[in-house]
Amino acid sequence: MEFRALSLKDLILITPDVFGDSRGFFLESYNKETFTKAGLPVEFVQDNHSKSDQNVLRGLHFQRPPYTQGKLVRCIKGSIRDIVVDLRKSSPTYLKWEAVVLDDKSMQFLYVPEGFAHGFVTLEPCEVQYKCTNVYHKASEGGIRWSDPSLGLPWGIKEPIVSEKDQLLPTLNSQIDALPF
Numbered sequence: 590m591e592f593r594a595l596s597l598k599d600l601i602l603i604t605p606d607v608f609g610d611s612r613g614f615f616l617e618s619y620n621k622e623t624f625t626k627a628g629l630p631v632e633f634v635q636d637n638h639s640k641s642d643q644n645v646l647r648g649l650h651f652q653r654p655p656y657t658q659g660k661l662v663r664c665i666k667g668s669i670r671d672i673v674v675d676l677r678k679s680s681p682t683y684l685k686w687e688a689v690v691l692d693d694k695s696m697q698f699l700y701v702p703e704g705f706a707h708g709f710v711t712l713e714p715c716e717v718q719y720k721c722t723n724v725y726h727k728a729s730e731g732g733i734r735w736s737d738p739s740l741g742l743p744w745g746i747k748e749p750i751v752s753e754k755d756q757l758l759p760t761l762n763s764q765i766d767a768l769p770f
Contacts, residue, residue, distance in 0.1 A: 590617065592627040595689070597675050597682040601629065601700040602689060603661075616696060618663065619720065629700055630659050633720035641711045646749035648708015649674060649733040649758070653769050656726035657703035660719045667715025668692035672742050674733065674761075677704035677770045684761075688743050691717075704770035706733050710744045732758040 591604040605616040617623075621631045639647065649672070652658045662671060674686045689699055690712070701707050703722065735744065735751060737760045 590620070590623055590627075592629070595687055597673065597685055597687045597705075598677075598680050599702040600673060600675075600687060600705070601627075603698040603700060605696055605698070607696055618698070619661070630722050633661065633722055635721040635724050636718065637721065638716065638718045640716045641714070642750065643711055643713050643715075644746050644748070644750050646708065646710040646735055646744060646746075646751045646755070648672070648755065649706040649735055650708060651676065651704075651706045651731050651733075652723065652726060653729040653731055656723050656729040657770070658725075659703045659722040660699075660701040660707060662691065662699045662701060662707070662709075662717065662719040663696075664691040664693060665716050665718055666693050668694075668712040669709040669715055669717060670712060670743075670745055671699055671707070671709040672744070673699075673701050673708075674706040674740060674742075675704070676706055676768050677702075678768070680704070686740060686742060708735060710746060710749055712745070731764075733761050733764075734758040737761050 593602045607616045624631045671691050672688045675682045
């Protein structure tokens with residue numbers, strides 16, 4: 590397994606060792622010892638799985654303390670453009686974003702630390718799985734509107750399919766002073 594630091598502090602792209610032959614493939618998607626040696630959290634307490642049609646946009650979401658979540662994101666079918674924004678005021682990459690394409694061909698994972706807003710848009714019909722370092726807690730959920738002009742995020746599609754809930758998320762500037770990270 591290869592762990593590669595990306596431009597945002599603590600954001601890690603993980604490339605698994607994939608063993609394939611005429612029957613298919615095998616890969617290890619998580620190993621506590623390997624993650625410990627790489628300096629990543631080793632306790633994941635919740636697994637999530639979503640299925641989406643093409644051009645569906647989910648996000649940008651985060652959880653407030655004490656329910657902040659780190660996520661290990663993997664696209665197991667199709668492809669997504671995954672976008673994260675660093676909301677940690679003490680971080681040298683505070684308010685910077687990064688976009689990564691995850692797909693079922695590269696089989697890479699993205700480790701998104703606590704204190705990041707996270708979202709993705711589907712580039713084709715897809716399924717996404719992600720592990721979380723904390724449980725979902727409705728009263729602690731937060732988010733930033735996907736189309737926030739202050740961020741200028743490169744979603745890559747003009748008219749995504751977005752839930753009403755995500756359309757109503759506040760802008761970053763309207764809540765920046767109250768962000769708890």
